[in-house]
Amino acid sequence: MRSRLEHYIDERAVRVWRLTALVGNGFAVLLYAAVAWGISSLRSLMWLHAVCLGSLMLLAFFTVIVLPKLRWQRWRYVIYEEEIDLQHGVVITTKTLIPMVRVQHVDVRQGPFLRRYGLASVEITTAATKHEIPAVAYEEAEQLRMQLSKLARAATEDV
Structure with a gap:
């Protein structure tokens, strides 16, 4: 019987994955800002801006803070x-x-x-x-x- 998978990847991977996610989310926010600026004259869509911004912030929190640590813990x-x-x-x-x-x-x-x-x-x-x-x-x-x-x-x- 073989033992459990005993080798983890390096813990510094968490920092690399966080940095990568931060860059990716930065591009997403810039893209959203460009689209929002383009349609800012439509006041009736302000609720949509709030929903999109909230979604982006939630996604950024998950991909930058939560996901990298979970990925590291699960990689063997x-x-x-x-x-x-x-x-x-x-x-x-x-x-x-x-x-x-x-x-x-x-x-x-x-x-x-x-x-x-x-x-x-x-x-x-x-x-x-x-x-x-x-x-x-x-x-x-x-x-x-x-x-x-x-x-x-x-x-x-x-x-």
């Missing part, structure tokens, strides 16, 4: 010799088991927000799809890349 992974086990999801939990013989290549990606916090994402490519372990420490991401490529190479040689 473990790497075995024969497979990679991933689990994530806030409302709907997704559990993925990737056989090592299916792994074609492993990439380490780092965008500007991840780089600022010393994090990177590990992207695992199979013939059918791509899987990602988001926001692990950069050094750990490089170690995972090397470990996964070595295990994948050994698994294909055994077949």
Whole structure:
């Protein structure tokens, strides 16, 4: 019997996801402001402005404050010799088991927000799809890349 998924992603992921959500919500507010300014002459729609603004603020609160922490708490992974086990999801939990013989290549990606916090994402490519372990420490991401490529190479040689 295998143990629970024991590896969490880095806790700094919460800050990165909050920053990303803040930028996305900032664009949404700017877009709304442009539309509201364009139709400001329609006084009869003031109630609609209030509803939209309230909705945007509620969405921003959820995506910036609540969701990143929940995502971090739910993200787990473990790497075995024969497979990679991933689990994530806030409302709907997704559990993925990737056989090592299916792994074609492993990439380490780092965008500007991840780089600022010393994090990177590990992207695992199979013939059918791509899987990602988001926001692990950069050094750990490089170690995972090397470990996964070595295990994948050994698994294909055994077949």
